[in-house]
Amino acid sequence: MIPLRQAADQTRTVRTPDGAELRVHLRGPVDAPVTVVLAHDWALASDTWRPTVARLVAGPRRPVRVVRFDQRGHGGSTLGTRPFSAAVLGEDLLRVLEDCAPHGPLVLGGHSMGGRAVMALAAARPGFVAGRVAGVLLAATAAGRLDPDDPGLPPHRRAAGVLRRALARGLARAPGAVDRLRALLPPHSGAYRAAVRRAAFGTRADPLAVRECAQLLHSTPTRVAVGFYEPLVRHDLSGRLGALRAVPVRILAGGRDRLVRLRHTRALARALPLAAVAVLPDCGHMLPLEAPEAVGAHLEALAALAGEAAEAA
Template identity: 90%
Template sequence: MRTPDGAELRVHLRGPADAPVTVALAHDWALTSDIWRPILAPLVADPDRPVRVVRFDQRGHGGSTLGTRPFSAAVLGDDLLRVLADCAPHGPVVLGGHSMGGRAVMALAAARPAFVGARVAGVLLAATAAGRLDPADPGLPPLRRAAGALRRAAARGLARAPGAVDRLRALLPPHSGAYRAAVRRAAFGSRADPVLVRECAELLHSTPTRVAVGFYEPLVRHDLSGRLGALRAVPVRILAGGRDRLVPLRHTRALARALPQAAVAVLPDCGHMLPLEAPEAVGAHLAALVEEAATAA
């Protein structure tokens, strides 16, 4: 589907168009909608409770093009709304967002509270944060602030010559041991399946540098924690990995304070890649939200 600024979003549909509940899934930064594949079968397994599942590659990722709008959390929320308008124009929807996908859900809620109140029957927020992830914020230890400043400076430097960076990245392919080891340490918990680490490494490696660094600043600097009022009237489940190095548990606790009615679950051995590391748990929470939505409908 095409957006007004010219981005083309690749959308995957599964399940009948007239299903009583639609599940829409938004993926993480520098990945694709493929990370949701492990949870699809359980969601659509019950023929007596049909579900339509909509997942899409966020702009610039996977099979989606970038368009002309500036990088921002708002554009992610707008894209999610457009996908819902096109693929699920009627009936209750359950939204699932992993990390940056969670930001897309929260940006939609901040910008369109009336839509959330009228259509959204449940929300799953996995390994995500509403507040700023930037460790350069005042009040943090000096070493963490310095590390945050260095990461921001590095991202801005990479953004000046993304084509050259892509050529350098090609010298360290995703199947190399060093690349996989780095991905495993940064994104996975203590019991990472090597096959899933390899899949994640390939997805990360395929994301253009321009896209990765472009969305970095909005993700670490933007704060939505004061604009989530629409989600307080919706069943929300928050999932976190106990070994998540990218979105540590302090951000989960802050999100839970912003959404005090939400149910919170921590998967102690998991890292950041919850849809890959714990598809049964993620699928079970989504299925429970679908059941609540269908019963309410």
């Protein structure tokens, strides 16, 4: 049984220099030998990690501290004044780490946009990664462009990317009006949930997981969703991941992921040739909600390696 003092999250606020207030949830003993820090996906919130957190705190032989946070503009976090970029995600992650896990080895878990935050941190602060990070899980994420416009690509793929970017820019011009239109299709409607299930889940998704994902997506402001869209699909970090090549890394992908295709997983594996790669064939994009047991098992294994290394040192 989990002690009552560990059963509920502690919540705190981490402030950034530009005025963003990041809501952070912490669980597990303060003196745990390893801290697992989890970053969530685009247009969602850290609640997507709750099933995984429950397993991490209850399961490992060695106790772990778990930190999850809402990225700026998402969930309970405010947006701040910085322009939308992949770099700011890495800087926010670093501030959370320095504030909430200032000592001891770290295991970082990033889902989709959260994986970009981890990679942006590695690109900008390789010394920090070398000194503190003892393991990384990159779930349903990519280091390169998700929406490339290389001349060698088929015309229909390039055209689709141009249309998606144009749509995002159009929505960004009147986000308040878009939010009012979105309110006409509530997240509990069958049509909305069906669209979320098709876009983000595989064939065996739990309806409760789909419902939670739909509610989180619906609550994310249009300004935030479209603001982060182009930096995520256009930015390429694949040539700046040297710091992660010296760290145990696991790459986890969904075989039916429509948002981050397996070709992106293979490209990430080429950038990190020593990483272990696993594909969950029936899963889609929402791995922390769709396969929390598998995600938790990979994080547990990384935390165990980090604990063993800390004991040996």
